[in-house]
Amino acid sequence: MAIRTDQLLRSAWTADQVELPPHTLRWLRQETGLTDAWTPTKPLTAPPSELPDKAREVLTGIVGAEHVLTDEASRLGRTGGLSYLDLLAHKGVGEISVPDAVVLPADPSEVAAVVQACAELGLTIVPFGGGTSVVGGVQAANRAIVLDLARLDRLVLVDEVSRLAVFQAGVRAPDAEKALAEYGLTLGHVPQSFERATIGGFAATRSAGQASSGYGRFEDMVEGIRVATPRGELRFGVAPASAAGPDLRHLVIGSEGAFGVITEVTVRVRPLPKVRRYEGFVVDGWERGAEIVRRLAQDRVLADVTRLSDVDETRVSFALAGGLKAAGLRAYLRARGIRRPCMLIVGWEAQDQRELATRRAATISRLRGAVRLGRVLGEAWRHGRFNGPRQRDALMNVGVCVETLETATHWSQLDELYDKVRLALTDSLGRAIVMCHISHAYETGASLYFTVITPRSVDDPAGQWLRAKAAACEAISGLGTISHHHAVGVDHAPYLTAEIGDLGTEVLAAVKNTLDPAGILNPGKLIAP
Ligand SMILES: Cc1cc2nc3c(=O)[nH]c(=O)nc-3n(C[C@H](O)[C@H](O)[C@H](O)COP(=O)(O)OP(=O)(O)OC[C@H]3O[C@@H](n4cnc5c(N)ncnc54)[C@H](O)[C@@H]3O)c2cc1C
Numbered sequence: 458m459a460i461r462t463d464q465l466l467r468s469a470w471t472a473d474q475v476e477l478p479p480h481t482l483r484w485l486r487q488e489t490g491l492t493d494a495w496t497p498t499k500p501l502t503a504p505p506s507e508l509p510d511k512a513r514e515v516l517t518g519i520v521g522a523e524h525v526l527t528d529e530a531s532r533l534g535r536t537g538g539l540s541y542l543d544l545l546a547h548k549g550v551g552e553i554s555v556p557d558a559v560v561l562p563a564d565p566s567e568v569a570a571v572v573q574a575c576a577e578l579g580l581t582i583v584p585f586g587g588g589t590s591v592v593g594g595v596q597a598a599n600r601a602i603v604l605d606l607a608r609l610d611r612l613v614l615v616d617e618v619s620r621l622a623v624f625q626a627g628v629r630a631p632d633a634e635k636a637l638a639e640y641g642l643t644l645g646h647v648p649q650s651f652e653r654a655t656i657g658g659f660a661a662t663r664s665a666g667q668a669s670s671g672y673g674r675f676e677d678m679v680e681g682i683r684v685a686t687p688r689g690e691l692r693f694g695v696a697p698a699s700a701a702g703p704d705l706r707h708l709v710i711g712s713e714g715a716f717g718v719i720t721e722v723t724v725r726v727r728p729l730p731k732v733r734r735y736e737g738f739v740v741d742g743w744e745r746g747a748e749i750v751r752r753l754a755q756d757r758v759l760a761d762v763t764r765l766s767d768v769d770e771t772r773v774s775f776a777l778a779g780g781l782k783a784a785g786l787r788a789y790l791r792a793r794g795i796r797r798p799c800m801l802i803v804g805w806e807a808q809d810q811r812e813l814a815t816r817r818a819a820t821i822s823r824l825r826g827a828v829r830l831g832r833v834l835g836e837a838w839r840h841g842r843f844n845g846p847r848q849r850d851a852l853m854n855v856g857v858c859v860e861t862l863e864t865a866t867h868w869s870q871l872d873e874l875y876d877k878v879r880l881a882l883t884d885s886l887g888r889a890i891v892m893c894h895i896s897h898a899y900e901t902g903a904s905l906y907f908t909v910i911t912p913r914s915v916d917d918p919a920g921q922w923l924r925a926k927a928a929a930c931e932a933i934s935g936l937g938t939i940s941h942h943h944a945v946g947v948d949h950a951p952y953l954t955a956e957i958g959d960l961g962t963e964v965l966a967a968v969k970n971t972l973d974p975a976g977i978l979n980p981g982k983l984i985a986p
Pocket of ligand 1: 538540583584586587588590594595606626648649653654655658659660661662663667712713714717718719720845846943944946979982
């Protein structure tokens with residue numbers, strides 16, 4: 458099997474060298490004090506593989522010699538995920554552990570055999586989907602082997618009557634959508650990592666896509682799931698709803714490879730939309746914007762995509778759009794009485810114009826006081842919706858520390874959480890741009906997604922972000938969730954008990970102990986050591 462090149466690009470999102478436009482670089486220097494001085498980088502190298510001969514022999518017997526890879530490129534290609542710290546580590550800054558081998562099983566039965574064999578051999582396994590984790594979820598502690606699900610790439614079946622599809626876990630989101638489109642169907646799960654992430658990864662992390670208001674979070678889409686554990690196979694989901702005890706699907710959805718390896722997922726699918734419309738509005742101030750989004754959620758008229766940027770994120774978006782355009786827009790908005798512009802993107806997807814018009818009218822009637830900037834802004838957002846990681850590459854290339862973090866809470870606590878996280882980040886980082894948006898709203902609350910941009914520390918680039926992230930996590934603890942959709946991984950594991958309590962942590966540990974008594978599955982993720 459050809460190794461996909463993007464798995465080798467762990468220090469960047471794309472192979473192309475991306476550069477910031479000159480006006481953006483100038484603006485960034487003014488705003489953040491960015492200079493040309495930053496820690497030099499060098500490519501990461503791998504130590505020799507220490508995969509024991511016996512283990513190689515057993516694994517080769519299951520998947521074939523060509524699917525047990527110990528060469529440097531294959532192992533570096535599955536070293537870590539895509540957090541800022543992982544990307545830095547690939548530039549030779551900070552610490553990261555390189556796996557001893559990459560194993561590529563072909564189907565659920567080979568996955569089960571690999572898991573059993575590793576349990577007997579005492580070999581640690583890191584399940585690896587698209588490798589887009591931003592919380593240390595695919596870090597290979599203890600010189601583990603990476604179990605790459607890339608060959609589980611089939612659409613197993615489509616039940617058009619029930620609107621269900623069964624995918625193998627390694628199917629990437631664009632391939633899933635392409636396969637479903639042939640049946641006139643869609644999953645509608647569009648996270649920013651869409652181009653690379655997999656069906657199994659979405660289930661393992663309780664992912665949420667940009668259109669979650671319309672299509673739901675990924676866990677809402679999972680009807681059934683198949684998981685290989687060292688103790689045998691788990692299979693859940695025989696009916697759309699059940700009163701047969703607790704819903705055990707949710708023991709494995711979000712289990713981040715710590716309880717078992719997801720091999721197949723049955724997902725709810727919907728008809729492909731025939732019409733779509735995305736529009737941009739501007740509201741005056743974050744508090745007013747959040748109130749509008751709350752009304753939309755509580756009146757149940759949210760657009761499929763509903764995304765509110767705070768003043769700083771809006772300012773940055775306008776600045777990046779370029780000098781004259783941005784100045785003209787600001788003047789226009791001032792004339793319309795908007796002093797603290799906050800951008801609101803709304804997008805609807807429907808089967809026909811009539812459905813779209815009805816839903817649009819219901820949403821728009823609640824946007825009192827908002828200034829409509831029209832479809833150009835909405836469409837620009839839609840077309841650029843996957844650009845974030847490319848922009849991050851360009852920023853990192855000029856010595857910027859750029860990272861995101863996310864949380865969620867109830868409406869009554871949203872402002873407090875917003876203020877506390879912002880304060881924690883700015884206190885820790887000093888001169889930094891800290892911006893935020895709401896992109897997932899519920900009747901009872903919403904997510905907050907923060908992006909940070911600051912000059913990378915010359916002396917201690919990793920420590921700079923570790924300290925800021927710790928400060929933000931402390932601010933979140935007790936007020937919101939430690940993760941709305943990025944999952945727990947290694948980074949959030951120390952904060953999980955504060956959220957679910959000692960007994961909750963004990964329950965998770967008991968489940969882990971039952972399914973994985975030798976503790977070989979993704980150690981250190983989800984449950985802190
Ligand atoms: C630029 C960027 C943007 C992002 N945007 C979003 C977003 O909008 N919404 C969102 O929800 N997330 C987002 N993420 C986070 C990430 O993409 C999601 O967590 C995604 O669900 C991970 O899928 P993956 O296939 O890449 O999984 P991986 O990164 O490979 O793995 C994630 C975790 O799941 C485990 N795992 C993977 N596959 C399996 C399996 N088959 N069985 C058991 N365990 C498994 C891994 O061991 C790991 O702990 C973003 C990440 C990046 C880098």
